Amino acid sequence: MCVPISVTTREMKGETFYNQGLFYYQAGSNTFTPEGMAALQEALVAFNKAVNDKPDVADFYYMRGVTSIQFVHFYYRPFTEEQERMFDEALKDFERALKVDEKFFIAYAGIGNAYDRYGSFYKAIEYYDKALEHENEIRERWGDKALAAIYFSRGRAYHRTLKYRCIQDYEKAVKHDPSLTYAPMHLATAYLQAGRLEDAAAMADKAVEAIEAKEKKAPWDYRALITRAKCQAKFRNYKECVDDLNRALEMAPFTDPDLLLLLGQAFQAMGNERKAKECFERTIKVCDELIEQPHQMKPVYTVYNTRGQALMELHQYSMAISDFEKVVALAPEHYPHAHTHYKTEGLKNLWLCHLKIGDKDQAEKFFRKAVTMAEEQGLEFVLRELNA
Incomplete structure (x- = not known):
């Protein structure tokens, strides 16, 4: 958390x-x-x-x-x-x-x-x-450590509202206290969301180094490896991406289906359809279990979103649409989880799913809903993704 x-x-x-x-x-x-x-x-x-x-x-x-x-x-x-x-x-x-x-x-x-x-x-x-x-x-x-904590905290508040301004505050936090473990992790994610891939990759390396140096890991530390894996995928370094995701699976306190989904997407990009399919099917199985018995680090609406994406990868579009509809219904309107605003995320995925099945009118409806919500709430990173 x-x-x-x-x-x-x-x-x-x-x-x-x-x-x-x-x-x-x-x-x-x-x-x-x-x-x-x-x-x-x-x-x-x-x-x-x-x-x-x-x-x-x-x-x-x-x-x-x-x-x-x-x-x-x-x-x-x-x-x-x-x-x-x-x-x-x-x-x-x-x-x-x-x-x-x-x-x-x-x-x-x-x-x-x-x-x-x-x-x-x-x-x-x-x-x-x-x-x-x-x-x-x-x-x-x-002291400087106190100042770094305050800059990090303000950056965190800006990041919760998905504002570019969070980057400036995270950078100041790192400047005032280079040993502040969580600043590089959050800054790497913010750079990635802002499309600054080189900066994201460099900071993700620092974030992973920081968590690996810790004697006692926090439950969410594995997410530093997720961010670096996403950077590796952007640069088509799929073997390194898979390595980071497997290490994250070992470090995570539970089986996070997002890791399995990302593994499937990496194998798919490498042309290994068999392994990709296995990962997507395992993603769905783990999501089923988490819906039945939720984990405190994984609210159920985030699980529906992950399962929906895995179903979409397997071309099971009607089931994926049903899951994304649940995301939109259940996700809080004004509160993100981690670095994602799940209500607009669900709308975005409904847009993409309807495009896949050729229903352009429905797709446009969900796209406009996502854009309108993001504009009303000033969710700058969401708008960047939608308009990419």
């Missing part, structure tokens, strides 16, 4: 509760596992004690807010009452941090991260802008 990066404050000598909170926060943040969530609950308990003990320290409120927003993500809308409460409490904590210390400028980025995770991306950007009005002060007090 792709999330904004929160600036983490440092330990304080003699502040036992606060330091315990930091320990538990670092153990649980962005893990999305039951053990990680339990660690975050322990962090909240510790930060509550720290605040009650000393209610005039901005860092305590800030880190409690940062911890609270770990329980909120727009992928899981509609939110429970408890998640809504935690979102509201996080905003209050960031505001309290600023009230205690009006120069605690990273709290503006904290508010931005809260809105991003809530799904209010333009509101998030407003607060990242507020934080970055104080760029020099942030660098002096919290």
Whole structure:
């Protein structure tokens, strides 16, 4: 799961509760596992004690807010009452941090991260802008890594709305902190979506190097290999593409059918129809299983989209159309998943499918719907793809 990066404050000598909170926060943040969530609950308990003990320290409120927003993500809308409460409490904590210390400028980025995770991306950007009005002060007090995290987070919000502007912010994040693992991964994807293939390939290499250097892999790290594989396919380096996809299959925490679909397309491009057909059929089988038993990293509407593409590759167009109709019906209108806006993606695939069967009138209808939605929401990368 792709999330904004929160600036983490440092330990304080003699502040036992606060330091315990930091320990538990670092153990649980962005893990999305039951053990990680339990660690975050322990962090909240510790930060509550720290605040009650000393209610005039901005860092305590800030880190409690940062911890609270770990329980909120727009992928899981509609939110429970408890998640809504935690979102509201996080905003209050960031505001309290600023009230205690009006120069605690990273709290503006904290508010931005809260809105991003809530799904209010333009509101998030407003607060990242507020934080970055104080760029020099942030660098002096919290360092370049903090500045990189804020630029990355604003870039992430722009990327969620599929804006070219995300590239500029990701580039600044890499400049301020070359060791920031996720910036190259996201920047490579953004370059690819913008059609900057040479830049995408070079950055994808850096992204893969970054994840391979990590001792503990995050569940989504395999996606760096997907981006590089897509770059290899663009340059017709199909053997290297297949190698990266096979490595991604080994690294992924579940069998992601997108990998099998891409493998099938690579084998097809190499002229190996037998292997391509096997991959497409396996894609469909895995999708069937994920529809029956969903995985938290793969919402069902994304699975229908992948299955529809595999069916289309096998010329089973009526079944593919049925799947793409489900994508359009189920996908959120205003929220992407990873780097894809699935409602317009479903419309695009309905357009392509109807072109395949020669129904130009229906194809044009779906194309116009996709373009209209992308224009209304300002989805620049989608418009580039549709008009390519």
